[in-house]
Amino acid sequence: MAGVRAAVQAMRPYVPGKPVEDVQRELGLTDLVKLNQNENPLGPSPRAVEAVRAALARAHTYPEGSARALRERLGRLWDLPADWFLVGNGSDEVFRLLAEVFLEPGDPIVVPGTSFSAYRFVGELMGAEVVEVPLAGWTMDLPAMAEAAARHGARLLFLCRPNNPTGAVFPEADLRRAMARIPASTLVVLDEAYREFDTTPFDSRSLLLDHPNLVVTRTFSKIYGMAGLRLGYGIMRPEVLAPLYTARDPFSVNGLAVAAGLAALDDVEHLQRTQALTREGRAYLYAAFERLGLPYVASEANFVLFDAGRPAAEVFDRLLRRGVLVRPCGSFGLPTHLRVTVGTPEENARFVAALEAVLRGG
Ligand SMILES: Cc1ncc(COP(=O)(O)O)c(C=O)c1O
Missing domain, CATH: 3.90.1150.10 (Aspartate Aminotransferase, domain 1)
Known part of the structure; x- marks a missing residue:
């Protein structure tokens, strides 16, 4: 064609x-x-199902575009300002927006080998040069990824913790060491789709506070049982978030998903x-x-x-x-x-x- x-x-x-x-x-x-x-x-949580039922009666109206209620709820959960949260049509939308906003054709990005395919996909979609760093054991080779980011001047670097498909994790101290070597101009995207299943100590919030070039993503598709509703979010500084917000489809997140997400967060x-x-x-x-x-x-x-x-x-x-x-x-x-x-x-x-x-x- x-x-x-x-x-x-x-x-x-x-x-x-x-x-x-x-x-x-x-x-x-x-x-x-x-x-x-x-x-x-x-x-899904029965409370989420109930919330969707109730929200259906309002399906003729457009959703509030920024999912403000959910961002405020997430802000309380994370003890971070609501304007640090970008709600997406699944975390997949957050990955795609990051690529669309930050990548010019030929820009290098660093992705882990043997990991979730979306990172490579969004990079290729924008014509980026994808640098794949093989795993060390069953988790990310953080020193090698940091070195690749520095050598290539990567715009984006993707991490998956716990890693899909291995389920393995790296310690927080290893990421802190890597962050010290990754250029400040590289945006590090830490995909935590499975974090709620992980019992090891790891403080993403304090990493976010310490590193302005870090983005953390979460999803309602896994532990919250809402894969079919498509709801995820990214947490990042407002200055990183603002251009993503400009580029997004204003109604990409539907009102039923937001209602379900709010109810799901209440069902501990x-x-x-x-x-x-x-x-x-x-x-x-x-x-x-x-x-x-x-x-x-x-x-x-x-x-x-x-x-x-x-x-x-x-x-x-x-x-x-x-x-x-x-x-x-x-x-x-x-x-x-x-x-x-x-x-x-x-x-x-x-x-x-x-x-x-x-x-x-x-
Ligand atoms: C590591 C990882 N990140 C993100 C996703 C996608 O999440 P979402 O449904 O929020 O787009 C998946 C889904 O399989 C995944 O395995």
Whole structure:
């Protein structure tokens, strides 16, 4: 097609997994266990569902564009001013805005290898030069990333903690050391999509206060169980936020999502129930992997990466035939690894039983 920007022509389109409905129909499956996208198996908070119902009556009116009520609520939660918060249509929108606002074609950005694909995607969309730094072990190689940012004069540097798909984390002290070496002109984006599952000490707020070139992102898609509503946010200094605000679609965040987000933040019980379910589910999965002799990565998130020791695509297919959907990690550069979301105890048991059968050659 003529006229397409060179940056877009150079991109390969994202190929999403087959819709669950298609898979179910093709394989004649009646109940599929969906453990492939790190969603909350408990669903959204009942309070969020109720809030959406109530907000539907106002669906004929435009939402308040800046999601002021949610920004003020988040400001109280974080003990930071409301004007440090940019609410987005998922944290994906915040990543895209950062790229659209800060990247000229050819600008360098630094991303971790074996991590969430959106960082590379938004960089490529703007024609940036993407410098990928391989992981050290299962988490970011912070010294190497800092060095790459300094050497290339990176505009953006993306970090994922806990990392998707490994679930691993780095200590706060390591990031502080790296921040001292990253140029002040590099904006560091710390994606904390899974932070609420993480039990290690890590103070993002104090990092934000200490480093004007830091942006932290969070989402309602994971622990809050609202992936389908599309709600996330970025926290940053007002001077970083202002140009993003200028460039954004004024009504990108819908009123139902904001209402749900406000209610979800009030339901601490639902959050804690999800944390407990995840903790117990991870322990159950670890025990199963140990029994099966499969190496796995200790996770601070709601998923576990394991090495099946054989082509992951095959294991994926065979699990699917048994009604269990997981994520093969070939696209992350891990051809024998799979990532499984922690589900309910029943879902976890179905996954383990299916995996045992697949490994036995069934
Ligand atoms: C590391 C990471 N960041 C961000 C997201 C996307 O979040 P959102 O649904 O808020 O766009 C995901 C979703 O899978 C993720 O794994």
